[in-house]
Amino acid sequence: MIQRIQTIYLFIVAILGGVLPFWLNLWSDADGMEFFAKNDLLISGALYVSAALALVGIMLFKNRKNQFVVNRLNMILNLFLLGFFVYRSLNLSGEISVSEKGIGMLIPVFSIVFLVLANRAIKKDEDLVKSVDRLR
Numbered sequence: 001m002i003q004r005i006q007t008i009y010l011f012i013v014a015i016l017g018g019v020l021p022f023w024l025n026l027w028s029d030a031d032g033m034e035f036f037a038k039n040d041l042l043i044s045g046a047l048y049v050s051a052a053l054a055l056v057g058i059m060l061f062k063n064r065k066n067q068f069v070v071n072r073l074n075m076i077l078n079l080f081l082l083g084f085f086v087y088r089s090l091n092l093s094g095e096i097s098v099s100e101k102g103i104g105m106l107i108p109v110f111s112i113v114f115l116v117l118a119n120r121a122i123k124k125d126e127d128l129v130k131s132v133d134r135l136r
Contacts, residue, residue, distance in 0.1 A: 004061070004121060005121045006067075006118040006119075006125075009114045009117050010054045010057045010058045010071070010114075011058065013051070013111045013114045015051075016110055016111050016114070017048070017050035017051035017111060018048060018050075018051030018052075020104070020107060021037035021038075021043075021044070021047050022037055022038050024102060024104035025104055026104040027088070027101050027104075028102065036104070037104065046084075047107070050074055050077050050078055053073060053077065054074060054115075056070055057070045057071050064122050064126050064129075068119055068122050068126075071119050071122070072119070075116070078108040078111045078112050078115070079112065081108045082109060082112070085108065089101050089105060
């Protein structure tokens with residue numbers, strides 16, 4: 001059912017992956033140049049794929065098992081993206097002088113949290129349907 005709480009969680013993940021990275025900077029180098037997701041094709045592509053997987057997960061509301069699997073794939077993608085951000089932040093040039101990590105680097109963390117909440121709600125719905133089927 002599309003009006004369930006997991007739909008809200010997945011919609012938040014779609015907003016986090018599709019819109020916010022292009023407003024929030026990922027990091028700033030020592031020269032003060034801000035780096036956004038739109039500056040790198042790989043990062044923007046991964047974030048768009050994450051948003052698309054969240055929207056596909058919303059559309060799979062009739063098949064909860066597939067929705068669960070799509071959410072897990074999205075979590076794996078966000079873990080890779082988070083790993084890339086950590087690697088990139090540890091290798092920023094100019095670490096002797098001041099460089100800043102932007103709030104945009106936390107987007108995969110928030111996405112993973114909302115995907116875990118969505119999977120919990122999906123599992124809860126699946127368990128409810130199984131318990132009702134046993135009574136028949």
